[in-house]
Amino acid sequence: MVITxxxxxxxxxxxxxxxxxxxxxxxxxxxxxxxGFYLASTGVSDTIKQLVTAVTGALANVGR
Incomplete structure (x- = not known):
């Protein structure tokens, strides 16, 4: 079972x-x-989302 x-x-x-x-x-x-709210409305928000997705994906695969 995976908890998110x-x-x-x-x-x-x-x-x-x-x-x-x-x-x-x-x-x-x-x-x-x-x-954070103002940063989310800038053009850098997509880059931050991609970075966070990459880091969380890497952390999820550390124990495997």
């Missing part, structure tokens, strides 16, 4: 943990989220 977790949910959990353990402040977390 959306990358957005995983990144949200990381931001929540960073806030919880005070590794980053609330203002910095909001700025990071806003930066």
């Amino acid at each position: 977790i959306p990358l957005v949910l995983l990144l949200a959990a990381v931001v929540a943990l960073l806030l919880r353990f005070k590794a980053v402040g609330f203002g910095a977390a909001v700025i990071a989220v806003l930066f």
